[in-house]
Amino acid sequence: MNSHQGRKNIWLRLHIDLPLLIGILALMSFGLFVIYSASGEDLAMMDRQLLRMGLSLMIMFIVAQINPEVLKRWALPIYIAGVILLLGVHFFGETNKGAQRWLNLGFMEFQPSELIKLAFPITMAWYISKFPLPPKKRYLTGAGIILLIPTLLIAKQPDLGTSILVAASGIFVLFLSGMSWAIVGTIAAAVLALLPILWFFLMHDYQRTRVLTLLNPEQDPLGAGYHIIQSKIAIGSGGLWGKGWLDGTQSQLEFIPERHTDFIFAVIGEEFGLIGSMLLLILYLYVIGRGLVIASRAQTSFARLLAGSIILTFFVYIFVNIGMVSGILPVVGVPLPLISYGGTSMLTLMTGFGILMSINTHRRFVDR
Amino acid sequence: MHDHAAEASLFKRRALFTFFCVVALLSVLLANLYQLQVLSYKDYETRSNDNRIRVVPVAPSRGLVYDRHGKLLAENQPFYSLELIPEKVKDMSATLDALDAYVHISADERESFLEALKHHRRFKPLTLKSRLTEQEVAIFSVNQYQFPGISVEAGLRRHYPYDSVLTHVLGYVGKINTRDRTALERTDQWKNYPATKDIGKQGIEKFYEPQLHGLPGHLEEEVNNRGRIIRTLKVVPPEPGQDIYLTLDLKLQQKAVALLAGRRGSIVAIDPRDGGILAMVSSPSYDPNHFVHGISSKDYSALLNDKSRPLINRATQGQYAPASTVKPLIALLGLEEKAITEKTRIWDPGFWQIPGVERKYRDWRRWGHGWVNVYSAITESCDIFFYDLAYKIGVDNMSRFMEPFGFGQVSGVDIAEESAGNMPSKDWKRLKYNQPWYIGDTISVGIGQGYWTTTPLQLANATAILANRGRRFTPHLLKAMQTQDADVALDERPPIVLDNPHNWEVINEAMRMTANKSRFTDARYTAAMKTGTAQVFSVAEDARYDAKTIDERLRDNALIVAYAPFEQPRIVIAMVLENAGWGGANAGPIARELLDEYMLRDTEEPAL
Numbered sequence: 001m002n003s004h005q006g007r008k009n010i011w012l013r014l015h016i017d018l019p020l021l022i023g024i025l026a027l028m029s030f031g032l033f034v035i036y037s038a039s040g041e042d043l044a045m046m047d048r049q050l051l052r053m054g055l056s057l058m059i060m061f062i063v064a065q066i067n068p069e070v071l072k073r074w075a076l077p078i079y080i081a082g083v084i085l086l087l088g089v090h091f092f093g094e095t096n097k098g099a100q101r102w103l104n105l106g107f108m109e110f111q112p113s114e115l116i117k118l119a120f121p122i123t124m125a126w127y128i129s130k131f132p133l134p135p136k137k138r139y140l141t142g143a144g145i146i147l148l149i150p151t152l153l154i155a156k157q158p159d160l161g162t163s164i165l166v167a168a169s170g171i172f173v174l175f176l177s178g179m180s181w182a183i184v185g186t187i188a189a190a191v192l193a194l195l196p197i198l199w200f201f202l203m204h205d206y207q208r209t210r211v212l213t214l215l216n217p218e219q220d221p222l223g224a225g226y227h228i229i230q231s232k233i234a235i236g237s238g239g240l241w242g243k244g245w246l247d248g249t250q251s252q253l254e255f256i257p258e259r260h261t262d263f264i265f266a267v268i269g270e271e272f273g274l275i276g277s278m279l280l281l282i283l284y285l286y287v288i289g290r291g292l293v294i295a296s297r298a299q300t301s302f303a304r305l306l307a308g309s310i311i312l313t314f315f316v317y318i319f320v321n322i323g324m325v326s327g328i329l330p331v332v333g334v335p336l337p338l339i340s341y342g343g344t345s346m347l348t349l350m351t352g353f354g355i356l357m358s359i360n361t362h363r364r365f366v367d368r
Numbered sequence: 369m370h371d372h373a374a375e376a377s378l379f380k381r382r383a384l385f386t387f388f389c390v391v392a393l394l395s396v397l398l399a400n401l402y403q404l405q406v407l408s409y410k411d412y413e414t415r416s417n418d419n420r421i422r423v424v425p426v427a428p429s430r431g432l433v434y435d436r437h438g439k440l441l442a443e444n445q446p447f448y449s450l451e452l453i454p455e456k457v458k459d460m461s462a463t464l465d466a467l468d469a470y471v472h473i474s475a476d477e478r479e480s481f482l483e484a485l486k487h488h489r490r491f492k493p494l495t496l497k498s499r500l501t502e503q504e505v506a507i508f509s510v511n512q513y514q515f516p517g518i519s520v521e522a523g524l525r526r527h528y529p530y531d532s533v534l535t536h537v538l539g540y541v542g543k544i545n546t547r548d549r550t551a552l553e554r555t556d557q558w559k560n561y562p563a564t565k566d567i568g569k570q571g572i573e574k575f576y577e578p579q580l581h582g583l584p585g586h587l588e589e590e591v592n593n594r595g596r597i598i599r600t601l602k603v604v605p606p607e608p609g610q611d612i613y614l615t616l617d618l619k620l621q622q623k624a625v626a627l628l629a630g631r632r633g634s635i636v637a638i639d640p641r642d643g644g645i646l647a648m649v650s651s652p653s654y655d656p657n658h659f660v661h662g663i664s665s666k667d668y669s670a671l672l673n674d675k676s677r678p679l680i681n682r683a684t685q686g687q688y689a690p691a692s693t694v695k696p697l698i699a700l701l702g703l704e705e706k707a708i709t710e711k712t713r714i715w716d717p718g719f720w721q722i723p724g725v726e727r728k729y730r731d732w733r734r735w736g737h738g739w740v741n742v743y744s745a746i747t748e749s750c751d752i753f754f755y756d757l758a759y760k761i762g763v764d765n766m767s768r769f770m771e772p773f774g775f776g777q778v779s780g781v782d783i784a785e786e787s788a789g790n791m792p793s794k795d796w797k798r799l800k801y802n803q804p805w806y807i808g809d810t811i812s813v814g815i816g817q818g819y820w821t822t823t824p825l826q827l828a829n830a831t832a833i834l835a836n837r838g839r840r841f842t843p844h845l846l847k848a849m850q851t852q853d854a855d856v857a858l859d860e861r862p863p864i865v866l867d868n869p870h871n872w873e874v875i876n877e878a879m880r881m882t883a884n885k886s887r888f889t890d891a892r893y894t895a896a897m898k899t900g901t902a903q904v905f906s907v908a909e910d911a912r913y914d915a916k917t918i919d920e921r922l923r924d925n926a927l928i929v930a931y932a933p934f935e936q937p938r939i940v941i942a943m944v945l946e947n948a949g950w951g952g953a954n955a956g957p958i959a960r961e962l963l964d965e966y967m968l969r970d971t972e973e974p975a976l
Contacts, residue, residue, distance in 0.1 A: 132371065132375075133374075133375045133378060133379075134378065172386075175382060175386070176379055176382045176383065176386070177379075177382075178375070178378040178379065178382060230419075232404060232412065233412050233415045233416050233419065234416070235401065235404050235405060235412070236404040236405055236408050236409060236411065236412025236413070236415075236416075237409070237412040237413045237415070237416035237417075238405055239405050239406070239409045239413065240405060240406060240409075249416060249417075249419070249420045249590070250416055250419065250420075253419070253420050253590065253591070253592035253593060253598060254592045254593045255419050255420070255592070255593045269401065269404075269405065273405060274401055274402060274405040274406060277398075277401050277405075278398060278401075281394050281397065281398060284394070285390070285391065285394060288387075288390055289387065292383050292386070292387050295379070295383060296376075296379065296380050296383050301372075301375050301379070304375075304376070304379045305379075308379070308382075308383055308386070312386060312390075315390050315393075318394075319393050319394075319397065322397050323397060323400075326397065326400050326401060326404060327400075327404075328396075328397075328400050
């Protein structure tokens with residue numbers, strides 16, 4: 001990166017990583033096209049989504065200006081604040097669709113689990129990177145406590161999707177820190193052992209139904225299996241080339257549920273076919289790849305672990321969402337990142353990308 | 369404390385490993401998509417189309433029915449209803465109030481509409497008021513702009529413009545019920561009725577149901593997940609049912625109905641040249657239009673329990689003793705069997721006895737007719753002559769001879785409601801009652817009474833065969849189908865061939881004489897006829913029958929058969945008047961008027 005050192009690159013000065021930005025903008029633009037179709041050509045919805053995108057880009061830009069070392073210092077207080085807010089939700093939260101996720105702050109509703117999504121990997125990266133890597137076993141207890149408190153609180157809301165994302169981001173930190181394979185294996189075994197407990201004691205009936213539905217959606221085609229069946233029909237009937245933009249009958253005739261939010265991938269599969277879906281996956285892969293490059297080039301362990309965790313969590317979004325919509329994973333409420341209609345997750349994701357950019361552009365100021 | 373280089377390289381290895389995991393997992397997603405979008409594409413494409421395309425059947429319009437001159441007898445009338453699409457009406461009760469100023473919505477209609485609205489899809493039209501008058505349609509149409517979401521919808525419904533005049537011939541259509549459905553399924557016709565609401569229940573409407581109905585079409589509509597129609601993709605129009613032309617002559621039919629007004633009875637008129645039925649009346653009748661709109665159970669049970677039995681088609685289902693109207697045929701048999709000749713004379717003292725038996729069989733004229741031959745026996749309707757003749761030829765001979773004239777069997781006319789009547793024989797009585805045949809039974813049969821029963825249609829048909837000198841046609845109502853250029857082929861049966869064809873002339877001449885010396889003396893055409901008076905109630909031997917003192921329902925049935933013109937018969941009629949009394953006096957004038965109507969038209973209207 002000699003050229004960067006020699007002449008102050010305009011993007012570097014703005015703390016923007018251009019390749020990553022290009023990938024993000026490409027995904028957002030594609031998302032706008034799909035939402036236009038999925039919303040039934042609703043221009044008001046387009047306006048709102050554009051506004052959110054602009055706001056998110058602004059947040060990303062602002063976050064990118066913040067030195068990662070600042071984040072590191074604030075990691076623990078934000079984490080503790082997040083946990084307190086989660087407890088607040090547990091006792092005073094608004095109930096919406098049977099789940100307590102929202103905290104009414106008077107002027108706006110706020111989802112503390114989104115804050116935790118960001119604060120948690122930072123905290124984890126801060127905690128692990130305090131010690132020489134690979135981490136010794138004795139530090140793992142602390143890591144486990146840091147991980148389990150928010151995960152369980154969120155799972156209890158219940159918000160399975162977010163708790164999976166949060167847990168995954170923590171585990172990624174541990175894995176990327178170079179935890180020995182023996183421990184990785186042990187944790188994997190422990191998770192498997194916990195599954196029955198999860199099933200019998202933590203999961204709600206509707207969540208169990210979703211899992212059972214995944215295994216055999218045709219069992220209840222008009223009830224629990226309806227979403228999955230209609231979404232698979234949409235994707236399958238798209239074929240190789242798709243039915244064309246705005247021409248997907250499953251989406252235009254409203255057979256796909258939640259088609260502009262969580263199930264938007266079904267619209268993509270139907271209207272753009274296997275080719276379109278593949279291009280989307282390649283675009284995602286490009287963004288992930290770029291993220292991993294940024295992570296690898298970071299100069300501190302904290303930055304590396306944080307960047308890696310953020311970008312892999314991004315991948316978990318993609319995998320869980322597409323897996324659910326195409327019928328190989330149970331239905332959990334995870335949006336398709338940067339494409340689904342909606343503000344909260346986009347804001348969180350873009351803050352994450354802001355952190356990535358910050359890590360990538362603040363290298364030279366880091367004191368080794 | 370930290371080994372930065374080692375940590376960085378450890379991270380890079382782990383990062384590379386996770387990158388490969390990411391690629392592998394994305395490949396799993398891609399493989400699944402390949403499975404859905406390429407390998408199972410056909411399956412999902414079909415299911416996607418099943419989701420969105422709804423096939424809506426369209427009923428064909430029913431074929432019309434005309435008489436032989438092209439007069440419309442059964443038509444399809446538009447009927448109008450007010451339809452309301454709930455989601456397009458913002459304030460329901462205000463709208464209904466405003467609407468009431470133009471089209472009256474009764475409290476009942478309003479209540480039942482609001483009730484139905486509760487279980488109704490908001491975007492589907494719901495009937496607010498049905499059977500609008502043309503005035504209401506006009507008033508609403510002018511003010512429709514004030515009522516978005518409310519519209520007048522038109523449909524077609526069968527209508528019989530001549531009400532009760534043709535009921536027993538045409539029958540009627542009504543809602544398809546379970547029995548109709550079973551019958552259609554048996555003949556594999558049910559598939560043609562996906563949108564049809566009504567089906568022929570009786571008469572022509574039932575008999576020619578397959579021709580009148582037509583074939584359904586369909587619309588392919590694209591619908592969304594809630595069933596709302598987005599657009600029509602394809603229209604396959606239905607194939608309308610065939611129009612049919614009947615042999616009926618509407619004017620003659622109307623005349624016959626008018627002549628029977630207020631009476632119980634039946635008239636059948638046949639064109640002997642082809643067996644086509646010119647008129648077929650059963651009185652009293654009823655308005656078939658009530659059945660099309662769905663008759664109320666109160667009205668229906670009133671019809672069902674009416675003592676004068678309006679629901680029965682007397683022309684084809686009424687079984688009456690033919691009485692003296694069949695004397696010409698008995699005489700014909702006598703001539704053929706050589707039991708009598710044209711010259712045979714017998715003495716009628718007013719009674720007849722089976723040789724060696726005390727019991728006296730009385731003539732209708734207590735003092736007798738004196739010397740009678742075959743001519744005077746027919747013109748004067750002498751009972752004694754026929755007692756004697758029947759005794760000589762025996763019942764089985766009579767039964768065998770009458771069979772080709774159509775007695776005791778259904779005529780095969782093209783309506784389903786038909787009875788066979790009864791032509792008795794010795795075997796028949798043994799089988800039916802397990803009783804031997806008595807000579808007394810034969811004597812009764814000889815004057816067209818006893819076990820012998822016929823329908824007016826059978827009587828007309830037999831008379832037509834007689835007037836035709838043995839040429840026989842299956843009596844029928846269908847003249848032509850719209851799609852065929854020519855009339856439908858006649859069903860001509862093998863003729864009755866007599867050993868001595870001159871016998872036809874003897875009998876027909878006797879009938880001409882009968883007409884000429886009574887009712888048709890002053891007619892401007894030559895007719896032939898024979899009356900009959902059938903006992904409904906057996907009068908005790910030697911007792912006198914007094915029409916004035918006897919209960920009306922026990923009075924004699926009056927009958928007549930007649931045809932004209934004598935030289936080349938164009939019309940044969942048979943008539944039964946229930947409990948009217950003496951045949952000649954009661955049925956005669958009506959037969960005359962009816963034949964006058966047909967014979968004295970300025971010109972015979974050309975049949976289509």
